[in-house]
Amino acid sequence: MTSEHDQAVARNRAAWDRQVETGNEWTVPVGPEVTAAARAGDWSVVLIGYEPVPRDWFPATLAGTDLLCLASGGGQQGPVLAAAGAHVTVFDNSPAQLGRDEMVAERDGLEITTVLGDMRDLSAFASWSFDLILNPVSTVFSPELAPVWRECFRVLRPAGSLLTGFMNPDVFIFDEQAADKDGELVVRHRLPYSDLTHLDAAELDRLRGTEVPLEYSHSLAEQIGGQLDAGFVITGFREAPHHVGPTAEYMPGYFATRAVKRA
Numbered sequence: 502m503t504s505e506h507d508q509a510v511a512r513n514r515a516a517w518d519r520q521v522e523t524g525n526e527w528t529v530p531v532g533p534e535v536t537a538a539a540r541a542g543d544w545s546v547v548l549i550g551y552e553p554v555p556r557d558w559f560p561a562t563l564a565g566t567d568l569l570c571l572a573s574g575g576g577q578q579g580p581v582l583a584a585a586g587a588h589v590t591v592f593d594n595s596p597a598q599l600g601r602d603e604m605v606a607e608r609d610g611l612e613i614t615t616v617l618g619d620m621r622d623l624s625a626f627a628s629w630s631f632d633l634i635l636n637p638v639s640t641v642f643s644p645e646l647a648p649v650w651r652e653c654f655r656v657l658r659p660a661g662s663l664l665t666g667f668m669n670p671d672v673f674i675f676d677e678q679a680a681d682k683d684g685e686l687v688v689r690h691r692l693p694y695s696d697l698t699h700l701d702a703a704e705l706d707r708l709r710g711t712e713v714p715l716e717y718s719h720s721l722a723e724q725i726g727g728q729l730d731a732g733f734v735i736t737g738f739r740e741a742p743h744h745v746g747p748t749a750e751y752m753p754g755y756f757a758t759r760a761v762k763r764a
């Protein structure tokens with residue numbers, strides 16, 4: 502029997518496919534000039550908002566690095582990192598998002614492996630398959646995090662690192678409709694937030710109608726504590742404003758961590 506969580510992930514697959522059709526900015530692939538520059542050594546990628554990932558979160562050279570772009574479809578990070586020399590696998594729950602990476606790979610002559618699946622289950626990969634995992638903001642769409650961190654730990658080689666970006670759960674306390682309409686911040690929700698449990702029936706119907714992915718706030722204990730529980734050591738931390746909405750004036754909307762699998 503399909504669990505409620507599995508149903509939510511299946512719904513989000515269709516929703517992200519739809520985001521590709523409607524042009525969500527996180528589905529728009531990089532142009533050929535970006536991969537050409539990356540081939541020449543000039544590259545950067547984002548994990549949170551528009552902030553480039555610190556260069557020293559990556560190995561000195563990407564050549565020969567086995568890199569998993571986790572829930573990172575859209576033809577954005579994967580092609581840049583492949584052009585910079587990494588052996589890139591892009592794993593994502595949306596066929597249309599993976600299609601973006603495949604399109605860029607074909608267009609720009611890059612080797613990129615794409616794998617469709619749910620980030621709670623990385624059984625498509627053997628243990629110790631990767632040196633580095635890059636996971637731009639996407640755990641907000643996953644009903645559970647503990648399996649994600651466990652699987653990341655398993656598929657990384659010793660001393661490998663997990664770079665992940667995630668939402669500041671505090672942004673979820675506000676009424677989204679009021680924020681969208683008047684830019685007003687009205688405290689409404691108790692944390693942890695989930696669209697499925699916190700919206701009324703009409704709001705949930707509207708969300709379903711617009712085919713927007715379901716979101717979950719997750720606590721910092723799940724996000725940071727969960728990585729530590731899986732065995733990681735956190736060696737880097739950054740924050741950035743939420744790139745949409747009025748909360749940016751008051752608080753960081755995103756956090757990013759660099760976590761290392763102890764050798």
Ligand SMILES: C[S@@+](CC[C@H](N)C(=O)[O-])C[C@H]1O[C@@H](n2cnc3c(N)ncnc32)[C@H](O)[C@@H]1O
Nearest residue numbers: 517527572573575594595598619620637639642
């Ligand atoms: C905001 S986009 C992130 C990718 C984008 N390139 C970026 O820079 O932010 C979120 C991605 O997470 C993927 N996703 C959502 N839920 C997922 C899941 N359970 N397993 C794997 N990928 C998932 C979506 O299909 C989407 O491509």
